Amino acid sequence: MAIRLSRRKITSYIAGELAAGKETTLLINQLAAFLIDSRRTKELELVVRDIEYELKNQGIVLARVTSAFDLATATQTAITHLIKEHTNAQTIELRQFIDPTVLGGVKIDLPGLQMDTTIGHRLTTLRTNLKK
């Protein structure tokens, strides 16, 4: 009976290969084939998260930044600097998302980490957690 490979092991392997510079298309095809063969396609999103997490451990960070307005370059640099300090990453890629409902401030999503200083989040906290 085939032993079920944990997601962590699979993604650790993929991340390791990606960090080593192996061909991306081949790796993705291998991964897709494995997921289909082992009927684990539902775990795809979780696999992607885990790969991002493993890549973070390898020094490659993909960060999602959400704000109400477009971020200035200086702000982006400051955010990149903050991420570097916390994760010791060598490569950081910022992806910006504009969401007017956050009203102001910034939300930074890293694999396994988050910082939310948006006004929208504070108001939600006020509404929900501080009610008796």
Next chain:
Amino acid sequence: MTKLSVHELSKDLRAAIVNLESTEGLASVGVVVRVGDGVAWVHGLHDAGYSEVLQIETANGIVEAFALNLMEDEIGAVLLGTDGEVSAGSTVRLKGTSLQVPVGPELLGRVVDPLGRPLDGAGPIKTKEFGLVERESIGVMGRKSVHEPLMTGIMSIDAMFPIGRGQRELIIGDRQTGKTALAIDTMINQAKQKTGVVNVYVAIGQKLSKVARLVDRLKAEGVMDQTIVVATSPSDPASLLYLAPYAATAMGEYFRDNKQHALMIYDDLTKHAVAYRQMSLLLRRPPGREAFPGDVFYLHSRLLERSAKLSDELGAGSLTALPIIETQAGDISAYIPTNVISITDGQIFLETDLFYQGIRPAISAGLSVSRVGGAAQTKAIKSVSGNLKLGLSQFRELASFAQFGSDLDAATKSQIERGQRLTELLKQPQYKPASIWEQVASIYAVTNGLFDEVQPAHIKDAQAALLTRLWADNKKDMQELDKGDKPSEAQTKAIEKVAKIVSKGFEGK
């Protein structure tokens, strides 16, 4: 009386707004992958520890959970609220602490849930301290042997199966045999005798109507001021039922560790085991005997080991436990009952047959035991209990003879009649615990033949008359006797004198 104060309201709101200013920085987060049946499976949070509290953000606020299954790919977290608010994709954060509950004297007189949230609508509870729900028990060197009595006020128990402070005495029986009634009478007696023992009653999966009636009764008897009620209903999530006894024990440990004495009543551990089984099966843990997980013994052993008598160096406080187990058809050899019997320091077995014969409390003298025994008994009661036990055991041996209706010699007849009188004497109405002097006087009168002229059916009336008369005529002696020392000659003479007078009044009836 609490007044509506705008100033206070404004202060609260300002404090709430100020708290919004704090920035935590980059914090570990996970995401709920799937949720159902009170269990949320979380992806991420690789740093989470066992039993650590997780906070799940929902549209209506934070729902807490605690991590019970730490697996390679995900965490199984048991929700502490309803799973209706939690959805897949919800962000999950670590609270950074293990489960804690508020502890302290501020909880006295309150009805709370296992997380310390008030259920009685009497306002928020602000305690200065918090206690860990899961905590290691005191080591060997920190303990002292049980030597102080915990008077329950129930004659059969105090005379034949005495309970000491720091002991674990199981109350076991079928449904509707008076298990909770024994526990309630014990609590009432602590208030009546002003022992200073704090009661902590844990209702595990009990009907809220029953809890409400219990709280009303405790208030009526003036006991509620020294009682904490931790209540969970059958409609609460299994996680709360699982946590309830541990959280309540944390509340009791506060008093134990602060040189006071507390009494824990777990009503009942059978429902606790069932809730744990439900949680374990939903967490996909392998089922064992009767589908219980393999660590169901540990579930109760680590709970009950926290009840102890502390050494003098640690303050000499104590935590006594009266766990309750419900059996099916009197089967005390089932899985959970045998587990708990082997953990506790004795058991009080309640029989349905005795209950329906009118013998209430329906305590089986043959199957009940207290492994601490005389070390935890007052000298006063010890002096009369020997004859009581002897009389009853002789009666038990001869009871079957009486049923055959064969001609009996005078000695046998007298033993049977004595046994019948003792059985009648040990019947006790609910919510009427007896003090030490009342117990000593009553047992002394019957075991010394002073009531031999009284028909068994009138023994309770004779007892009432004896006690009333003794209190009226010999109050000082009885107050002295109530202190628990061996009865003096003057006290026994007073009892004999009054008993003879009372007995005359019942002759020929």
Next chain:
Amino acid sequence: MEILRQFAAPETVNANGDLFSALGINWMMLIFQIVAFLLLVALLGKFVYPWLIKSVDERQDKINAASKAASEAQASAADAETRVEKLLKKARVEAADIVATAKIESASALAASEEKAKKRSEQIVADAQDEIQKEVIAAKIALHNETIELVALATEKVVGKVVNTKIDETLISDALKAVK
């Protein structure tokens, strides 16, 4: 002698000429009568007299016995009366004790029920006060929550209009500095 002769029968006066003849006493008859008398006495003495004496003795015994029984009965009656008197006295004392016990019991029961009623009324008052307090607390909580909701709503509306790119940048840089 002449006196004696006066009573003698005339035919005998002259027959013998002596006293006994004058008296008409026949020696043979006399002896015979004496013998007969003695015989009678003997017979009476042997057969009748003992029986008579026995009857008399028996009667006497009976009379004595009856007399003794009567005196004994009298004595035991006196004794019984004394004992009855003693028992009655004892019973009176016991009855007094029983009545005293009953009185004490009833007084105690009365006191207990009074105490119970007093406690109950105090409990009712305390419960009512608790209810009022709970209502006040509930009102406070409702007011607190409602106020928070209104504050959040107002803030949303205001901030949404006020915040622009510059203000946002300031907010973000302040937040990043606070984290460091």
